[in-house]
Amino acid sequence: MDRRQFVSGAALGAVALATPSLLRAQGAPIKIGEINSYTSQPAFLKPYRQGWELALEQVNAGGGVLGRKVETLFRDDAGKPEDSVRLAGELINAEKVDLLSGGFLSNVGLAIADYALQNKRLYVASEPLSDAIVWAKGNRYTFRLRPSTYMQAAMLVEEAAKLPAKKWATVAPNYEYGQSAVKWFKELLKKAKPDVEFVAEQFPALGRIDAGATVQALEAAKPDAIFNVTFAADLSNFVRQGNTRGLFEGRTVVSMLTGEPEYLDPLGAETPVGWIVTGYPHADIQTPDHVKFRDAYKAKYNDYPRLGSVVGFDTMNAIAAGIAKAGTTDNEKLIDALKGLKFTSAFGPVEFRASDHQATLGAYVGKTAVKDGKGVMVDWRYADGAKYLPSDAEVKALRPAG
Amino acid sequence: MIDLIFAQTLNGLASASSLFLVACGLSIIFGVTRIVNFAHGSFYMLGAYLAFTLVSRFGPADALGFWGGVLLAAVIVAALGALVEIVILRRIYQAPELFQLLATFGLVLMVQDIALGIWGPEDKLGPRAPGFKSFVVLMGSRFPSYELFLIVVGPIMLGLLWFLFQKTRWGTLVRAATQDREMVGALGVNQRLLFTSVFAFGAGLAALGGALQLPREAVNLHMDLSMISEAFVVVVVGGLGSVTGAYLAAVLIGIIHAFGILIFPKITLVLVFLVMAVVLVIKPYGLMGKRPVGSAHAHGPVEPLLLPASHNVKLIGLAALAVLLLAPFVVADHWLLTLTELSIFALFAASLHFMMGPGGMASFGHAAYFGLGAYGAALAVKWLGMPMVPALAFAPFLAGIAGVIFGWFCVRLSGVYLAMLTLAFAQIAWATAFQWVDVTGGDNGILGVWPAAWAAPKLVYYYLALAVCVVAILALRIIVFAPFGYALRAGRDSPLRSEAIGLPVMRIQWIAFIIAAVAAGIAGALFAFFKGSVFPTYMAIPRSVDGLLMVLLGGVQTVSGPIVGAFAFMGLQEQLMKATMYWRFVMGASIVLLVILFPRGLVGTALAFAERRREAEPAAPVTATPEPAR
Amino acid sequence: MSPVLEVRNLGKSFGGVRAVDDVSFSVEAGKLLALIGPNGAGKTTCFNMLNGQLPSDRGEVIFDGRKITGLKPREVWRLGVGRTFQITATFASMSVRENVQMALISHAGETWTLFGRAKDRHVAEADALLKQVGMLDQAERACGVLAYGDLKRVELAVAIANKPKLLLMDEPTAGMAPRERIALMALTAEIARERGIAVLFTEHDMDVVFAHSDAILVLDRGKLIAKGRAEEVRNDPAVRAVYLGSGATSGGH
Ligand SMILES: Nc1ncnc2c1ncn2[C@@H]1O[C@H](COP(=O)(O)OP(=O)(O)O)[C@@H](O)[C@H]1O
Numbered sequence A: 001m002d003r004r005q006f007v008s009g010a011a012l013g014a015v016a017l018a019t020p021s022l023l024r025a026q027g028a029p030i031k032i033g034e035i036n037s038y039t040s041q042p043a044f045l046k047p048y049r050q051g052w053e054l055a056l057e058q059v060n061a062g063g064g065v066l067g068r069k070v071e072t073l074f075r076d077d078a079g080k081p082e083d084s085v086r087l088a089g090e091l092i093n094a095e096k097v098d099l100l101s102g103g104f105l106s107n108v109g110l111a112i113a114d115y116a117l118q119n120k121r122l123y124v125a126s127e128p129l130s131d132a133i134v135w136a137k138g139n140r141y142t143f144r145l146r147p148s149t150y151m152q153a154a155m156l157v158e159e160a161a162k163l164p165a166k167k168w169a170t171v172a173p174n175y176e177y178g179q180s181a182v183k184w185f186k187e188l189l190k191k192a193k194p195d196v197e198f199v200a201e202q203f204p205a206l207g208r209i210d211a212g213a214t215v216q217a218l219e220a221a222k223p224d225a226i227f228n229v230t231f232a233a234d235l236s237n238f239v240r241q242g243n244t245r246g247l248f249e250g251r252t253v254v255s256m257l258t259g260e261p262e263y264l265d266p267l268g269a270e271t272p273v274g275w276i277v278t279g280y281p282h283a284d285i286q287t288p289d290h291v292k293f294r295d296a297y298k299a300k301y302n303d304y305p306r307l308g309s310v311v312g313f314d315t316m317n318a319i320a321a322g323i324a325k326a327g328t329t330d331n332e333k334l335i336d337a338l339k340g341l342k343f344t345s346a347f348g349p350v351e352f353r354a355s356d357h358q359a360t361l362g363a364y365v366g367k368t369a370v371k372d373g374k375g376v377m378v379d380w381r382y383a384d385g386a387k388y389l390p391s392d393a394e395v396k397a398l399r400p401a402g
Numbered sequence B: 001m002i003d004l005i006f007a008q009t010l011n012g013l014a015s016a017s018s019l020f021l022v023a024c025g026l027s028i029i030f031g032v033t034r035i036v037n038f039a040h041g042s043f044y045m046l047g048a049y050l051a052f053t054l055v056s057r058f059g060p061a062d063a064l065g066f067w068g069g070v071l072l073a074a075v076i077v078a079a080l081g082a083l084v085e086i087v088i089l090r091r092i093y094q095a096p097e098l099f100q101l102l103a104t105f106g107l108v109l110m111v112q113d114i115a116l117g118i119w120g121p122e123d124k125l126g127p128r129a130p131g132f133k134s135f136v137v138l139m140g141s142r143f144p145s146y147e148l149f150l151i152v153v154g155p156i157m158l159g160l161l162w163f164l165f166q167k168t169r170w171g172t173l174v175r176a177a178t179q180d181r182e183m184v185g186a187l188g189v190n191q192r193l194l195f196t197s198v199f200a201f202g203a204g205l206a207a208l209g210g211a212l213q214l215p216r217e218a219v220n221l222h223m224d225l226s227m228i229s230e231a232f233v234v235v236v237v238g239g240l241g242s243v244t245g246a247y248l249a250a251v252l253i254g255i256i257h258a259f260g261i262l263i264f265p266k267i268t269l270v271l272v273f274l275v276m277a278v279v280l281v282i283k284p285y286g287l288m289g290k291r292p293v294g295s296a297h298a299h300g301p302v303e304p305l306l307l308p309a310s311h312n313v314k315l316i317g318l319a320a321l322a323v324l325l326l327a328p329f330v331v332a333d334h335w336l337l338t339l340t341e342l343s344i345f346a347l348f349a350a351s352l353h354f355m356m357g358p359g360g361m362a363s364f365g366h367a368a369y370f371g372l373g374a375y376g377a378a379l380a381v382k383w384l385g386m387p388m389v390p391a392l393a394f395a396p397f398l399a400g401i402a403g404v405i406f407g408w409f410c411v412r413l414s415g416v417y418l419a420m421l422t423l424a425f426a427q428i429a430w431a432t433a434f435q436w437v438d439v440t441g442g443d444n445g446i447l448g449v450w451p452a453a454w455a456a457p458k459l460v461y462y463y464l465a466l467a468v469c470v471v472a473i474l475a476l477r478i479i480v481f482a483p484f485g486y487a488l489r490a491g492r493d494s495p496l497r498s499e500a501i502g503l504p505v506m507r508i509q510w511i512a513f514i515i516a517a518v519a520a521g522i523a524g525a526l527f528a529f530f531k532g533s534v535f536p537t538y539m540a541i542p543r544s545v546d547g548l549l550m551v552l553l554g555g556v557q558t559v560s561g562p563i564v565g566a567f568a569f570m571g572l573q574e575q576l577m578k579a580t581m582y583w584r585f586v587m588g589a590s591i592v593l594l595v596i597l598f599p600r601g602l603v604g605t606a607l608a609f610a611e612r613r614r615e616a617e618p619a620a621p622v623t624a625t626p627e628p629a630r
Numbered sequence C: 001m002s003p004v005l006e007v008r009n010l011g012k013s014f015g016g017v018r019a020v021d022d023v024s025f026s027v028e029a030g031k032l033l034a035l036i037g038p039n040g041a042g043k044t045t046c047f048n049m050l051n052g053q054l055p056s057d058r059g060e061v062i063f064d065g066r067k068i069t070g071l072k073p074r075e076v077w078r079l080g081v082g083r084t085f086q087i088t089a090t091f092a093s094m095s096v097r098e099n100v101q102m103a104l105i106s107h108a109g110e111t112w113t114l115f116g117r118a119k120d121r122h123v124a125e126a127d128a129l130l131k132q133v134g135m136l137d138q139a140e141r142a143c144g145v146l147a148y149g150d151l152k153r154v155e156l157a158v159a160i161a162n163k164p165k166l167l168l169m170d171e172p173t174a175g176m177a178p179r180e181r182i183a184l185m186a187l188t189a190e191i192a193r194e195r196g197i198a199v200l201f202t203e204h205d206m207d208v209v210f211a212h213s214d215a216i217l218v219l220d221r222g223k224l225i226a227k228g229r230a231e232e233v234r235n236d237p238a239v240r241a242v243y244l245g246s247g248a249t250s251g252g253h
């Protein structure tokens, strides 16, 4: 199969060189090269891929885009940014994809974004949270869908500022995401409430938290409230030790991403009650857009959607909407079309901001609770991303690329 | 304050117990079979997953159901271990040293996909243990009773193991084999049974360690690799083959974690490896380890003569080079990317081979120098504003300086201890890049390390990389056949004889270490400009393991093996990753199969085959009489 | 004529065991001195102190008029001391010739040379040495597959490659057939006389010892209990007691 692919790839390459691109475009499918850490982050990316394929199926069932079918080539980077760059090259040069998408890990996202800039190809980053993707390292060729570290921190600060707590402790995995989440949270909270004080900081190594000792160290600082950035297995271990040792009793915890089913579900009956979190209360959102999405998802996979499913679904739809608006897959025109593109996500209307290429997709902010032995979000509201992004003027300073 | 110290001590002791069980199994397996079992973390993970399933089925609330499930999980994994030993490892005990590591790494890959297939991608938070669901109040703070239970489990298991090893015949055999492998054969013991039982026992201990984590940690798909490096640390800090040493080391590591959090909350990762490095420098065989009897090369085939390329081999080499030079005119454009990458990895593998083959210094952390080369280039571009060519020239220096410093410590050790110390240094380098966000950008790396305009086209960069790599590989090859290379091999074959004919073995090894580091640094720098960015993954454990796999797969006893290995391994992986989402399983299975089919590596087996045919023709086959202890 | 090697009050203990206890002797150029004694007498320990492999506790070693106590083996070698080991130590992955070439390369100070084939260096010299020990016909074979007796001969060639003034041979004939033993020691004696090398060797075979030594030292439990010419030693009651008691001799005298 590979050999054949290689030979036909070579032949195609030769033909492509000789044939005007217009001829090729007729009727041929639009190809999207989708790179993600499928094998190293399956908990998030399996639902992501399912959401993506649902959207793809719907788009194609509706006749495709510009009268052409849409096709996706999935590639696994195994969590290595250097491999993602190779895959990007392969997809563009060999498979002749029209644009790139994907990225769960921030470093993978940044690597592809830089590649996109070098090669002048469109890259729609779906999930990576790093602020750098649209700001410090932002570039003309890169757009990002999911609300960033900054946005999620800002949403939580809004709630945190309402609390009476003065003494805060933070716990975050020790890498760029954890460090910037803490940095933004501290900065924004200090601005909102100058009298807060940060009394302890814990930075356990990613994926190998020593939960008992970490909980003890936080407890020793006697904070009024805690800001948590740990997730996945680190979070589960932290929660279990914290519950047993009473760390959360009489303290409010404000926590990034914990309301996402990917992280809430494994906690089950152990879910701590009353944490203020960002997340996705999939069962309770009754907006028409979401109900339509959820029903279709359930019908196709006999499972409820996770946040990853929403991101996959929305990314695919956003790309389709962009191509439809541009009327072409020519990347430069497509980029102009994506700037300020309005499209409908599972969470409602969203726009790719022209100023920094960040989508205004929001997140749900609420409190955790336990219902029938499962973790859920209650008292939630939709925090529209647009409200938590800096103004266009502020963005200018943050984004050297303009 | 005193109560915090008390509490953290208890926390350290609690996390030591599982670590002890896992490391102890690893240590025993290594002691008897000399296998560096990378799959040990996989046994640990399987133990945890199986316990999760069994306990859920038997009913977690019921004491019998819970503990029965935990024990049954350990027994099942022990049986799996026996199966692995019988089906795979038994066939390759005669292969060159460390070759078995390849097979165990194949298992790691397979188990990752099997676990994903069976248990799905979501983390599993297990039930609490019946009778240990709550906490007790100690010096004013709440302490989970299960953690107290674990604290007790450690010494109890230590006692049981002590009894087993001191008071039973099987235990005596295991100890004897650990101290002197040749002796076991002489004792007339059924060696096969001993090896199988030891492997199964070790696997069972790992699984028990995993199963006991159930009430404490969410079971997840990353458990295997995060445990294995920690277990390696414990094993070498404690002393290979020493159960008591493993316990002491596990406690030491647990305590360091617990207090590191208070004193240096940001560098806990580095701290552990720093401690390991310090211990190994002061006590080269670990806290309780003994200098092994007999040399490190105690088993495996006699090292073949290293002959310069024959006429035919030279022709093949030239033909291969010609193919690489002409490839751009034949194959499609994007294949240049793959070929560039393969050329760079060939140099990386050749540099590792240089110290591992002729030098006899296996490195488990060679990616450090590759990564430092890459970071050298990136930092030169980012902080010094250097253009490509000077940055390329500067980068290997950083790797070389690391080689000077790390190598100085490493050459004082040998065998697996040396390998582990290289791993420790690599982890320190990796953790620095990963966590020192201000300078290195952390895991987000350093972007925008693109080549100069003239070298930017794929074709030009391909030729540039190819030229540099070919020259560097040839240089390494020339050195291997030059007096220095001979002196290096002499030091590997017999340090005693070398010193007795005036060769300063350590200094020779040190220089070789530095040369290998510089060569890897060149590969890393080329890679950085090729990818346009650098990330901590460049020096993470998987990259080091890739290097090992390439060298071993090609054949560590040959000079061209690593190059063939690099092309075979990376080529295979790339194609598999494209072909299926279950590439890890297929890749792992292929590795295991290759290991069984080519027990001396691809090139090594081919050469041995050619040799046999040549010798079969003239009458008298040479009778091999390997001396008793080389 | 001053002796090539002079040992004064040499001593070494392992824990409580006095492996070598106050041993003094000397060897002259062109002479063969045999060091005999039952197993565990301290012969190897003594050798190891002479060439710097083991630090001594007491006493001094004077080589060629120069104190060499405390030097490393490779420094002692550079001064002109060759040695063979009780358990042969050769480079298994190299051919017989390459083993000798390695010693010649080291002797010529070419160890750090990074280019040019090692194989092509000192070929004639290596072959001459191999011819002398009767291994030339096996020059291309790997040391890893040689018979034990042949390895001993390779070791001898390696040990004399640096034109030493003193040769230390620890049980050079162990593991060989009786006839081979006599032949090897005859060869050694010939080389020693021809080149004026002083030889100190240990040996269990009394035939070999009596046939080829100029003088004999007898060591027992670390102590020198007799020294002198063959007949003197043979008739020494203390020696007889040790040997009859331990039964370690194979000479049948
Ligand atoms: N490295 C060592 N550690 C402890 N004891 C040793 C060591 N080497 C030798 N010995 C002891 O010293 C004594 C002399 O040994 P050795 O010199 O090997 O005797 P020989 O060569 O005469 O047979 C023996 O009792 C031996 O057990």
Ligand SMILES: [Mg+2]
Residues within 6 Å of the ligand: C043, C044, C045, C086, C170
């Ligand atoms: Mg001896």
